[in-house]
Amino acid sequence: xxxxxxxxxxxxxxxxxxxxxxxxxxxxxxxxxxxxxxxxxxxxxxxxxxxxxxxxxxxxxxxxxxxxxxxxxxxxxxxxxxxxxxxxxxxxxxxxxxxxxxxxxxxxxxxxxxxxxxxxxxxxxxxxxxxxxxxxxxxxxxxxxxxxxxxxxxxxxxxxxxxxxxxxxxxxxxxxxxxxxxxxxxxxxxxxxxxxxxxxxxxxxxxxxxxxxxxxxxxxxxxxxxxxxxxxxxxxxxxxxxxxxxxxxxxxxxxxxxxxxxxxxxxxxxxxxxxxxxxxxxxxxxx
Numbered sequence: 207x208x209x210x211x212x213x214x215x216x217x218x219x220x221x222x223x224x225x226x227x228x229x230x231x232x233x234x235x236x237x238x239x240x241x242x243x244x245x246x247x248x249x250x251x252x253x254x255x256x257x258x259x260x261x262x263x264x265x266x267x268x269x270x271x272x273x274x275x276x277x278x279x280x281x282x283x284x285x286x287x288x289x290x291x292x293x294x295x296x297x298x299x300x301x302x303x304x305x306x307x308x309x310x311x312x313x314x315x316x317x318x319x320x321x322x323x324x325x326x327x328x329x330x331x332x333x334x335x336x337x338x339x340x341x342x343x344x345x346x347x348x349x350x351x352x353x354x355x356x357x358x359x360x361x362x363x364x365x366x367x368x369x370x371x372x373x374x375x376x377x378x379x380x381x382x383x384x385x386x387x388x389x390x391x392x393x394x395x396x397x398x399x400x401x402x403x404x405x406x407x408x409x410x411x412x413x414x415x416x417x418x419x420x421x422x423x424x425x426x427x428x429x430x431x432x433x434x435x436x437x438x439x440x441x442x443x444x445x446x447x448x449x450x451x452x453x454x455x456x457x458x459x460x461x462x463x464x465x466x467x468x469x470x471x472x473x474x475x476x477x478x479x480x481x482x483x484x485x486x487x488x489x490x491x492x493x
Contacts, residue, residue, distance in 0.1 A: 355421035422459030
């Protein structure tokens with residue numbers, strides 16, 4: 207039965223964020239624990255009335271305390287490069303001291319870390335780092351979001367009765383499909399000139415299905431390119447005996463790119479959204 211694009215588009219959802227999407231506390235606690243000892247030693251500088259001398263004494267006795275400094279600045283790297291006002295370049299290593307303790311004192315002063323400690327703007331550096339890590343972790347939402355649709359589709363694949371690494375496979379390249387099931391995928395790979403990887407591949411008694419998944423909460427030029435690209439793959443897949451291409455997508459970003467999506471919808475047999483999965487489409491097509 208021919209589907210109506212406008213009605214189908216109305217079933218798109220605006221979010222697939224789960225409870226773990228916003229903040230990954232497990233990772234935050236894990237990262238904060240890495241330098242807990244060094245942070246507690248650095249706590250001795252909070253409220254110091256002679257902080258530069260106290261810092262130098264602390265580093266001379268416990269040079270490993272420097273390891274926690276990049277984290278205080280929300281930096282993941284153990285080396286930090288800075289230029290001073292005269293254009294001199296410094297490459298500070300916080301795992302292995304490569305300058306005098308006095309030069310590290312300059313770093314602490316100029317970055318404002320001494321002010322943070324000396325003026326008692328915080329009470330505990332470990333708690334402060336938990337806040338830093340929370341900020342850094344929120345920046346990772348885009349990466350987590352990219353996997354949400356993939357994870358959701360996988361759950362529906364499993365509910366449809368498929369078993370990982372037996373009847374369905376994750377992140378499979380064209381050449382792997384060719385070797386495993388002796389299919390000629392050259393029509394899709396442009397005579398082996400292009401490397402294509404599918405998010406999932408499902409094997410049934412009748413067919414091999416290559417699956418792509420994505421979710422777009424907002425619009426942009428990438429959506430138009432994605433629609434055109436998948437339309438082309440679907441057309442190329444028709445020339446491969448025993449293989450079909452399936453696309454699961456969703457998100458309000460498609461509202462602004464509806465024209466390109468409509469064109470792909472009109473020319474592609476297997477394009478579905480989350481509502482389709484909820485209504486059992488996988489059991490209908492993967493037979």
